[in-house]
Amino acid sequence: MTIQLTSKLPHVGTTIFSTMTKLSNDLGAINLSQGFPNFDPPDALRALVTYHLNNGKNQYAPMAGVPKLRAQIAAKVADLYGRNISVDDEITVTNGATEGLFVAINTVINLGDEVIIFDPAFDSYQPVIELNGGRTIHIPLDAPNFAIDWQRVRDSISPKTRLILLNFPHNPTGTILTPADLETLVEIVRDTNIFLLSDEVYEHIIFDGIAHQSLLCHAELAERTFVVSSFGKTYHATGWKIGYCIAPSHLTAEFRKIHQFLVYSIFSPAQHALADFLEQSPETHKNLAQFYQQKRDRFCNLLTDSRFKFTPTQSTFFQLLDYSTLTDLTDIEYARQLIQDIGVASIPISAFYKEKPPQHYLRFCFAKDDATLAEAASRLCGI
Ligand SMILES: Cc1ncc(COP(=O)(O)O)c(C=O)c1O
Structure with missing residues (x-):
């Protein structure tokens, strides 16, 4: 049967x-x-993984991530985006950005909640929203400029909107955020219960001297935002599936409740290697x-x-x-x-x-x- x-x-x-x-x-x-x-x-990064494999870093890493790696991520965020984040309470190392996205959506979305995403959207977003009983509201980035239509975002917000999911620098159109975009976003979400999830896996790949506008650059946005990134894109190591999620401590506490029962912790030798490499070679990113x-x-x-x-x-x-x-x-x-x-x-x-x-x-x-x-x-x- x-x-x-x-x-x-x-x-x-x-x-x-x-x-x-x-x-x-x-x-x-x-x-x-x-x-x-x-x-x-990079050769040096691969050598560091081998080193840690051969020098005893083969058991469970801490649930939130290796402390030195979290410290290096915090140092990078302070350097690039001017935000001081707590190494202990606001960073979680994840199984690629994909796990970070999965857990962040699970953390905030309940039955009937609406999530605004921008099309063309990375393919994991909608299924995870659906798994949590959420409803996806699609806003297209229209050709040929693929710019965000902020009026359409305003018009799409309802009492059920719980999350806006952004992915800038944007795959596949290359659209980026400007400081004015961040200001508009603040105006839209201020005095609402809307969280933000910012998929910034291409944060270091932005051209012509333009600076990436991380949502971490903006204090008022950072208060309600989960920022997800990935070492896969930055270090040509997509097969390692190591990323991280940054969120205010009360959000990170809930995020970790799910992360710990989904994967508990991430491949230990690579975490130690990434921590050393970030310290030794910040010029790489x-x-x-x-x-x-x-x-x-x-x-x-x-x-x-x-x-x-x-x-x-x-x-x-x-x-x-x-x-x-x-x-x-x-x-x-x-x-x-x-x-x-x-x-x-x-x-x-x-x-x-x-x-x-x-x-x-x-x-x-x-x-x-x-x-x-x-x-x-x-x-x-x-x-
Ligand atoms: C926009 C976007 N988000 C997330 C991911 C997944 O990142 P990771 O491989 O670290 O899970 C990708 C990978 O292609 C991506 O393009």
Whole structure:
């Protein structure tokens, strides 16, 4: 007898990332679809992990994270965003940003609560909201500028709004926040019971000399915000799945109640290694923008003579290309065709919109070595 299971996530199927990566692997294409580098974390960081593996750091780490790592995160936040946070009470090391997002949403969302998110949205947000009985309110970032429509945010707020989930620098559009955006956000949430969850995994990848506006920069926002980040994006180590969540102490206390029963603690040798590396090499995260800006410029320059239209992205390691002059195919159809015909895999962004997705945009990840970018660009220019 087959026992019937009631799915908690009936609408979730295979993600577009899995579909495109599988097709890409099957056909041996250049995979610019999923967001991961094809180069290794810094040598010194890898050596530190090996060192700690061989020197006794192999048992459970403290539930909140290795104290030295939390201290280094606090020092970085003070340095970059001018906010002093409590090492003991306001930082939790998580199993990637993904766990931080999962736990933060679990911490604040109850049955019937509404959560505002901006489309195209990272694919984990809505399922976690649904698992908690919440309702997702989608606000699109409309092409071609993909800017936030703050009036639409105001109009979307109801007595049930409990959380606004932001992801800036934004994957996949590269949209960033300005100080004026933070001021508008403060005006909107002031005197409400709305929490904020800020997914800042691309905090160090922002171009052309512009400073990232972390929600931690703003005292009034920081009081109601969970900020999530990831070492995966910063140190080319997406496979380690180590991130962190910063929130005021009363929110962190509730966050940790869930974190401790979900994973308890995070891979210990890497936490010790990251703590040492942050102390020894702060220039690595400070130089990351420059590192990726060179890759963005290289990729965009190589595509100048292509038939795609684009504006160089302001942040992240993703470049959107507009193919509207090439074909009327949907972005999903065209992404498949590019894999099959020229062996280059990308991500169609319509998959991340609830309604009225902009057509004709594909996302390409340029976190790749120069030879890979050159070969991919040459194939794209041949169209
Ligand atoms: C916007 C965004 N948030 C969260 C994550 C997940 O980060 P992690 O791999 O640290 O869980 C990603 C990874 O692609 C991302 O792009």
